[in-house]
Amino acid sequence: MFEGSTVRGRLKRYAKVGSAVSGLAVKMAGNRYLGMELDKDKHARDLKEALGGLKGPLMKVAQIMSTVPDMLPPEYVEELGELQSNAPSMGWLFVRRRMAMELGQNWQKHFVKFGREAAAAASLGQVHKASDGKNDLACKLQYPDMQSAVEADLKQLKLIFAIYRRYDKAIDPSEIHSEVASRLLEELDYNREAAHMRMYRDILRSVKKVHVPEEFPSLSTSRLLTMTWLQGKNLLTIKDKPQEYRNKVAENLFRAWYVPFYGYGVIHGDPHLGNYSVRSDGSINLLDFGCIRVFTGKFVRGVIDLYRALEKNNEEMAVHAFETWGFKKLSKEKIDVLVQWAEFLYAPLLEDAARPIQDGDGKMYGAEVAAKVHRELQLLGGVKPPREFVLMDRAAIGLGSVFTHLRAEVNWHRLFHGLIDDFDGRILEDKQNCALRKAGVPQVL
Numbered sequence: 001m002f003e004g005s006t007v008r009g010r011l012k013r014y015a016k017v018g019s020a021v022s023g024l025a026v027k028m029a030g031n032r033y034l035g036m037e038l039d040k041d042k043h044a045r046d047l048k049e050a051l052g053g054l055k056g057p058l059m060k061v062a063q064i065m066s067t068v069p070d071m072l073p074p075e076y077v078e079e080l081g082e083l084q085s086n087a088p089s090m091g092w093l094f095v096r097r098r099m100a101m102e103l104g105q106n107w108q109k110h111f112v113k114f115g116r117e118a119a120a121a122a123s124l125g126q127v128h129k130a131s132d133g134k135n136d137l138a139c140k141l142q143y144p145d146m147q148s149a150v151e152a153d154l155k156q157l158k159l160i161f162a163i164y165r166r167y168d169k170a171i172d173p174s175e176i177h178s179e180v181a182s183r184l185l186e187e188l189d190y191n192r193e194a195a196h197m198r199m200y201r202d203i204l205r206s207v208k209k210v211h212v213p214e215e216f217p218s219l220s221t222s223r224l225l226t227m228t229w230l231q232g233k234n235l236l237t238i239k240d241k242p243q244e245y246r247n248k249v250a251e252n253l254f255r256a257w258y259v260p261f262y263g264y265g266v267i268h269g270d271p272h273l274g275n276y277s278v279r280s281d282g283s284i285n286l287l288d289f290g291c292i293r294v295f296t297g298k299f300v301r302g303v304i305d306l307y308r309a310l311e312k313n314n315e316e317m318a319v320h321a322f323e324t325w326g327f328k329k330l331s332k333e334k335i336d337v338l339v340q341w342a343e344f345l346y347a348p349l350l351e352d353a354a355r356p357i358q359d360g361d362g363k364m365y366g367a368e369v370a371a372k373v374h375r376e377l378q379l380l381g382g383v384k385p386p387r388e389f390v391l392m393d394r395a396a397i398g399l400g401s402v403f404t405h406l407r408a409e410v411n412w413h414r415l416f417h418g419l420i421d422d423f424d425g426r427i428l429e430d431k432q433n434c435a436l437r438k439a440g441v442p443q444v445l
Contacts, residue, residue, distance in 0.1 A: 089118035089126045090143065098141050102224040110219055114139070120274055124187060124290070129229055136229035137216065138287075146188050146223075154181050170377040172384035179387035183269065187290035190225040192442055196289035197227065199439035200268075203260050209252040209283035230285035232277025239405060247354075248282040250408035254415050256284050257399055262304075262419040264432045265295040269391030271398035293391045294432065294441075297425030298324060303392070304420050310339075310346050318342070326386025334383055337376045344369040345396055348412040357403035357412070365400035 095116070099107045108114060112133040118126040125142040143149075157180065161173040186192055194215045201212040213227035220226050238249065256276070260266040268275075270291035277285045302324030309317035319335055330338070344366055348357050358365055377383055385393075403410075435441075 089121035092116045095128065095141065098144065099139075099224070101144075102141070102221045103219065111137075122274060130226075132216075132219075135216075136231075137219070138213065138227050138229045139219070140190070140225040140227070142188070142190065142223040150184050150188060154184070157181075168378065169382045170374045172382055175385060175387040176390050179390040182387075183291050183293070183391070186292075189222055189442075190220065191222050193225055193288075193290045194220060195439045195441040196292045199266070199435050199441055200260065200286065200289060200292075202439060203264055203266070203435055204256065204286075207255050207259050209248075209281070210256045211279075211283060211285045213285075213287065230277065230287065232279050232285045235273055235276075235278055235402060235405065238278055239407075243407075243409065245282055246406045247408050247410050249278055249284070250403050250406050250410050251415060252282060252284045253399060253402060254410070254412070256286055257395060258416075258419055261295075262300060262423065263428065264435055265297060265300050265428050266432065266435070267293050267295070267391060267395055269293045269395055271395055271402065291391070293388075294436070295388065295392075297428040297432075299326075299388055300428060301423070301425045304423055306342055307346050307349060307416075307420075310343060311350060326388050327383065328386075330383070331380070333380050334377070337373055337380065338383070340376075341369065341373045345400075349416045350413065352411065352413045354409045354411045356407065356409055357400050365397060365404045 095118075103110060110132065111130045113129075113131040115129045117128075119129045119138070120127040124146055125140055128139045128141065130137040130139050154177070157177060161177055165173065194217070197212060197215055201214065204210045204212055211230055213230055216226040216228075235249075238246065253276070257268055257271065260268070268286065268289070268291070270288065275286070275288040277287065279285065302321045305317055305324065306321035308314070309321055315335075318339055319330070322330060322335065322338060327338070344358075348355060360368075
C-alpha cells in the first residue's frame with residue numbers, strides 16, 4: 001500500500017522527514033555557530049532520500065526550495081534538484097487499484113495498450129503511456145489520499161520554514177508558505193489542470209514551435225488526467241547539438257513561458273526538466289499545467305516598470321515597481337540590494353545583442369549574485385518577499401538555468417521587446433478574463 005495512505009504509513013513518513021529536517025537544523029546550526037564540521041554532501045544525500053521517498057507535497061516543496069537562489073547551500077540544491085526528474089514510481093498493483101477507482105473495474109477496456117511501468121513519476125502523481133487504438137495517450141494518475149497529505153505536509157512546511165528562519169534572517173518565508181499552499185492545493189485538482197491546458201492551447205495556438213497536449217475528458221477525472229502523448233526528448237540530450245539548434249530551442253522556451261505572461265498575465269511556475277520536452281525540430285512540448293499563476297495587469301506592468309527603471313537608471317521608478325510587486329517597508333539600503341538582483345535578471349534583456357543568459361562559467365544560474373544579495377539582506381535585517389514574487393522568480397531562475405545548460409546565445413532584448421512594446425494592462429486583463437472564461441478555469445485562490 002502507498003506509504004502515505006494509512007495512519008501508520010503517515011506517521012512513519014513524518015518520522016523520516018522530522019529526523020531529516022531536525023538533523024539539517026542541528027547540523028547547520030552547529031556548523032554556523034559552533035564551527036562544527038558538516039559533511040554537506042552526505043547530509044544533502046540523506047535529506048534527498050528522505051524527501052524523495054515521501055512521494056508527496058514535501059517533495060514538491062523540496063523542488064521549489066532547490067530553485068530559490070541561496071535558500072539552501074549549493075550541495076543541497078544539487079541533490080534536491082534531482083527530485084525534479086528522478087522520482088521513484090509506484091508499482092503495477094498500485095496503478096491497477098488507482099485506475100479502477102477512477103474509471104471503474106473494467107477500466108482496461110478503454111485502452112488497447114497501457115504501460116505497466118510509469119513513463120515519468122513526480123511528487124503528486126505519475127504518468128503512464130497508453131493507446132486507445134487511434135491516439136498515443138499520457139495518463140497522469142494522482143497518488144491516493146493526497147488532499148490530507150498536502151494539508152498535513154503544509155503544517156510540516158511551517159516547521160521547516162521556522163527552522164530555516166532561526167538560522168537565517170535574510171528571507172522571511174511566510175508569504176512563500178502561503179503561495180506554495182495555494183498552488184499545491186490547486187495542483188490536486190486535475191479538472192483545474194485540464195482547464196489550464198485548454199487555456200494554454202488557446203493562448204499558444206499562434207506561437208510556432210510550442211505544443212500543448214489535448215485532453216480526453218471521457219478518460220479523465222479530478223485525479224486522472226488523460227491527454228495526447230507528445231513525443232520529445234529531455235533537454236539534457238541536446239546539450240552538444242549545434243549552437244544554432246540550441247539557440248532555437250532557447251527562443252522557443254522563452255516564448256512558451258513569456259507570451260502567456262506578457263500577453264495574458266499567466267505564467268507556468270514550474271520550469272523543471274520533467275515539465276517539457278524537445279522535438280527534433282527544436283520545438284517545445286509543454287507537458288504539465290498544475291502550477292499555473294495568474295497575475296493582475298498592474299503586477300505585469302510593475303515587472304515592465306522595473307525593466308524601464310534599470311534602463312533609465314531611475315531609482316524612483318524602481319521603488320514604485322517593487323511596491324507594485326508587493327514589497328513593503330523597504331529602506332533605501334534594501335532597495336539598493338534588491339536592485340542588484342534585478343540588474344542580474346534583467347541584464348540580458350537590456351543588451352541589444354546575442355549573448356549568453358549569464359556571464360562566466362557558473363553552473364548554477366545566478367548563484368554568486370544570489371549569495372551576495374543574501375549576505376547583504378542578512379546584515380540589513382532581511383526582507384519579506386510577497387507571494388506574487390515566488391513563482392515569477394522561480395520561473396526566471398528555472399529558465400535561466402535551462403539557458404545556461406544549453407549555452408544558448410540569443411538576442412534576449414529583441415525577444416523581450418517583441419512582447420512588451422505595445423503593453424496595455426487593461427487589454428491584458430480583457431484578454432485574460434476571456435481566456436480564463438473560455439477555458440473554464442476555476443476562480444483563482
